[in-house]
Amino acid sequence: xxxxxxxxxxxxxxxxxxxxxxxxxxxxxxxxxxxxxxxxxxxxxxxxxxxxxxxxxxxxxxxxxxxxxxxxxxxxxxxxxxxxxxxxxxxxxxxxxxxxxxxxxxxxxxxxxxxxxxxxxxxxxxxxxxxxxxxxxxxxxxxxxxxxxxxxxxxxxxxxxx
Numbered sequence: 001x002x003x004x005x006x007x008x009x010x011x012x013x014x015x016x017x018x019x020x021x022x023x024x025x026x027x028x029x030x031x032x033x034x035x036x037x038x039x040x041x042x043x044x045x046x047x048x049x050x051x052x053x054x055x056x057x058x059x060x061x062x063x064x065x066x067x068x069x070x071x072x073x074x075x076x077x078x079x080x081x082x083x084x085x086x087x088x089x090x091x092x093x094x095x096x097x098x099x100x101x102x103x104x105x106x107x108x109x110x111x112x113x114x115x116x117x118x119x120x121x122x123x124x125x126x127x128x129x130x131x132x133x134x135x136x137x138x139x140x141x142x143x144x145x146x147x148x149x150x151x152x153x154x155x156x157x158x159x160x161x162x
């Protein structure tokens with residue numbers, strides 16, 4: 001019975017965990033920045049620039065004091081995993097998934113039902129989005145610095161039969 005569940009486990013090389021985390025953080029960061037842009041695009045230029053500067057400033061603070069530390073912690077945790085093949089969902093700590101669900105729920109609520117004006121939400125979305133995007137760069141740097149790029153080429157060639 002235990003073997004049956006092990007076969008269902010979506011295992012992948014650790015390299016893919018770094019890629020999954022980087023892509024996820026980059027993708028969500030860009031998505032949030034896109035929402036912010038759509039709320040800002042119809043504003044006068046001076047308001048657009050003001051929100052942009054405020055959002056990026058917030059994003060730099062979020063990056064510096066929050067998300068970059070979390071990304072580095074995730075990188076260290078993944079690197080210390082003994083197995084070469086790991087469940088693909090392990091790119092994030094299991095204890096972080098409930099927090100992610102709360103953040104998604106809050107984002108949906110703010111976007112759809114909040115009485116807060118969209119330009120103010122744009123500052124928050126742009127801040128969190130840019131913080132996530134900047135922090136995602138740590139995953140890509142780790143892949144490059146630890147020479148996992150060569151492993152990616154090998155894995156790609158194996159998958160294509162070359």
